[in-house]
Amino acid sequence: xxxKNKKAVALExxxxxxxRLTAKGDDAMAQAIVEEALxxxxxVAEDAQLVALLSELELDQEIPEDLYTAxxxxxxxxxWLKGMSPGGDHKS
Numbered sequence: 001x002x003x004k005n006k007k008a009v010a011l012e013x014x015x016x017x018x019x020r021l022t023a024k025g026d027d028a029m030a031q032a033i034v035e036e037a038l039x040x041x042x043x044v045a046e047d048a049q050l051v052a053l054l055s056e057l058e059l060d061q062e063i064p065e066d067l068y069t070a071x072x073x074x075x076x077x078x079x080w081l082k083g084m085s086p087g088g089d090h091k092s
Contacts, residue, residue, distance in 0.1 A: 008033040009054040010042075011063070011071065018062040019071050024055050043078045050074070 008030035010023035023033050037044050050070050054063065063071055 006030040007048075007051045007055055009051050010037065011054070013075060016062060018065075018068070019075070020062045021054060021057045021059055024057075024059065043081055045074045045077065047074070 005027070007026050008024070009021060010033055011019040012022045013019040025033050034044055047070070050067070053067060057063065
């Protein structure tokens, strides 16, 4: 099966003090999460170890402090790709 052993999570970092888990799934659901992210223009990063750890969280739960650094690396990559700085300001 095409979707076997895949996992995906989605994080949102807006007004909360830390990113929070907004979606998670295995196999076909994981593929659907990735496809929807790509359709919406959301950047997708692949990190199997980080996904495994984030998959243990409950939906809408903020990430724990011990994952801040790993998630910050991903977020800084996304900001850079979008030409943004933290806080949502576009670079000139």
